[in-house]
Amino acid sequence: MSEWGDGTRVVHSTPAVPGEPFLAGPVFAGPYHLGGGDVYGRSHNPTWRALEAALGGLDGGTTVLFPSGMAAISTFLRVVLRPGDTVVLPSDGYFLVRELIKGRPVRVVEAPTAGPYPSFEGVRLVLLETPSNPGLDVCDIAVLADAAHAAGALLAVDNTTATPLGQRPLELGADAVLSSDTKAVAGHSDVVLGHVSTSDPGLAELLLAERTVSGVIPGPFEVWLAHRGLGTLDLRLARQAENAAALYDVLRTHPAVSGLRWPGAPEDPAHAVAARQMRRFGGVLTFELAGVDAVEAFLSRSRLVAASTSFGGLHTSLDRRAQWGDPVPPGLARLSAGCEDTADLVADVLGAL
Known part of the structure; x- marks a missing residue:
């Protein structure tokens, strides 16, 4: 799919299967008949997998869906942070993210999106939001990813404003990309949804496990609506x-x-x-x-x-x-x-x- 243009990629985000619809309807199952691949609705749903595959193809990684952008970022933080860790985050980014992180037992260092940035030595996570919301400042993801990795830190990018078609942080060196799909991805003002994509299989497994255990799962109908909207x-x-x-x-x-x-x-x-x-x-x-x-x-x-x-x-x-x-x-x-x-x-x- 990588050789196609953006319009083709989003329209054909679900592979064609003879005799099947272009986009299968939502699956609302709680329990499944045992013996197949799916077991229970808190951990398995083919409607999730279809959109996760589509968004993963656009982001260039493995995608895990969540019921909102804030659910995506809060789950990501639970997985990667431990008490006492240091987090660098944008002082001019989405205000609820700052409130969320400040409520955790971690050290917070704020920096404006356009910089200057502090040293990343001793930092566990660098969180960027570019373009920032609402100021629309931009930072150089590749340069900051190199600096973070040199110091042993992870780097994640809130890509909500740019969208998967506007910017590909994983290709620029980010370890994870976060998005509120309530916005442009779904695009019709009728869905609340979010996702995390990562090129690290281990991190993806941790996110999936945390979603299953915590029950922070998206509704199948909302996921299907977002997938339908993705085509345009x-x-x-x-x-x-x-x-x-x-x-x-x-x-x-x-x-x-x-x-x-x-x-x-x-x-x-x-x-x-x-x-x-x-x-x-x-x-x-x-x-x-x-x-x-x-x-x-x-x-x-x-x-x-x-x-x-x-x-x-x-x-x-x-x-x-x-x-x-x-x-x-x-x-x-x-x-x-x-x-x-x-x-x-x-x-x-x-x-x-």
């Missing part, structure tokens, strides 16, 4: 990036907008690194309006931009991140460009501004 990921990302580029062009000089960020723009501070390691730039932009009232006024005037705290879906959405606890200015907005017609979306945004 290439098309959706292309339109979202087209819309993001068009919005960047009109927002960069707009008097009501400041602090505009999108790694796909040559003018963006992160573009040089992003262009080296990302295969596409996605549809998420970040910018500031004058404050809370300005954001609310924008949303009230817009006909196409929804107030929503997720991103990566078909609908263009905007989230004022300070309301959730991110340490950002009150008027900072993360805009996720959807799949609307570009001209319609640009006209709507300009009108709302």
Whole structure:
């Protein structure tokens, strides 16, 4: 499958079998008749395996599914960390991850995504999020992976913003890639799901065992919906990036907008690194309006931009991140460009501004 383009890979993520459907329906079994390969629904499900194989092929490793992105990262942390370990994590990444790790008996060292980074000596895990959420800063995965491995540390990358088509951290040296598939992978704002992929068979086995023992398992129907949505990921990302580029062009000089960020723009501070390691730039932009009232006024005037705290879906959405606890200015907005017609979306945004 590696010789195919992205569109072909996601459409044909499940091999064709004569007489079988393109994508088999979800399997809801609890117990199975013993004597075959599957035993019990907490440990085995063919619907999981189908999507895990598809995502593993895109990420370049072995994938383990979880019922949410936070379930994926919390399980990963339980598997790789022990009391007293040191973790380096992004100070500008998803705020709940910082809250999650700070509740554990480990030493936390924070660093901004764009650096500078501390020494990794004595560190057990380096966790990156690139592009960061919500600031959209970027770090050099390959350079940091080399530094982490030289110090004996693991390196994991939250790849939610980039997606498996936009960036392949395992190929750049990461030990694991984490994703909230609630966002672009499923893509239709109707699923909560997550996954971890790794090129280390031993780590994959530990994750599978922990999922089985803890019971942190995804629902078969949600997994099937995400797999169904995966087939249009290439098309959706292309339109979202087209819309993001068009919005960047009109927002960069707009008097009501400041602090505009999108790694796909040559003018963006992160573009040089992003262009080296990302295969596409996605549809998420970040910018500031004058404050809370300005954001609310924008949303009230817009006909196409929804107030929503997720991103990566078909609908263009905007989230004022300070309301959730991110340490950002009150008027900072993360805009996720959807799949609307570009001209319609640009006209709507300009009108709302």
